[in-house]
Amino acid sequence: MLALTIFRPMRRVSVVGITGAGKTTFARALAQRLGVPFIELDALHWGPGWSAATPEELARRVREATAADAWVVDGGYWGKIGGLVWSRADTVVWLDPPWLLTFVRILQRTIRRSLARTDLWNGNRESLREAFTSRQSLLLYSIRTSRHRRQVWEERISLPEYAHITVHRFRSQRAADEWLAAERPVPADCRECTV
Numbered sequence: 001m002l003a004l005t006i007f008r009p010m011r012r013v014s015v016v017g018i019t020g021a022g023k024t025t026f027a028r029a030l031a032q033r034l035g036v037p038f039i040e041l042d043a044l045h046w047g048p049g050w051s052a053a054t055p056e057e058l059a060r061r062v063r064e065a066t067a068a069d070a071w072v073v074d075g076g077y078w079g080k081i082g083g084l085v086w087s088r089a090d091t092v093v094w095l096d097p098p099w100l101l102t103f104v105r106i107l108q109r110t111i112r113r114s115l116a117r118t119d120l121w122n123g124n125r126e127s128l129r130e131a132f133t134s135r136q137s138l139l140l141y142s143i144r145t146s147r148h149r150r151q152v153w154e155e156r157i158s159l160p161e162y163a164h165i166t167v168h169r170f171r172s173q174r175a176a177d178e179w180l181a182a183e184r185p186v187p188a189d190c191r192e193c194t195v
Helices: 023-034 041-045 055-065 084-088 099-116 128-133 138-157 173-182
Strands: 012-016 038-040 071-074 091-095 166-170
Touching: 012 023, 012 084, 023 038, 023 071, 023 091, 023 173, 038 041, 041 055, 041 071, 055 071, 055 084, 091 138, 099 128, 099 138, 166 173
Parallel strands: 012 071, 012 091, 038 071, 091 166
Antiparallel strands: none
16 A cells, blocks of 8 residues: 655744854755745844844834745744744744854854955944954853753743644754755645645
8 A cells, every 4th residue: 555645844934043053054945945935034133233123123024024925034033023933934943953063153154254254134244353352242142042042942842822833953963954955845835745
């Protein structure tokens, strides 16, 4: 007898994890595989001169960006917009590699972007001085928040209002890469797909 595997289509995916987990790279690759828009919350949050969107502005921008029926969103900004993305998502990909790996990535990325004067969002650039001397340093933020943030993600995933979400948690880059390579892309307009 022929067995059919039913794939639940991923149409609205939220990619989360601590800073340096590889969210942007992974989310961009997943969006490309699925043929859906890629939405980077950092780009919606940061204005010129590192001006941050207010919670209301960010919520409006996120609602507009996720109005389509299919997308992959990179980032959380839970402190400003709560579960806005998850309330529409059908899938969460939680990238949860070891903290030391994420810290090294942040350090390397910051040095590379600073030296190359890479434009990020809305003309903003990282600087080595800010990275190593500012209280707003991403490196310092990573040290202060990484352990707590993992616990927070675990708690959020278990909330009953997100029971509709399929969660994929990857504790290594290799596991995430293997899943991404093996995951069968589902057309964005497919509601009930069988193989």
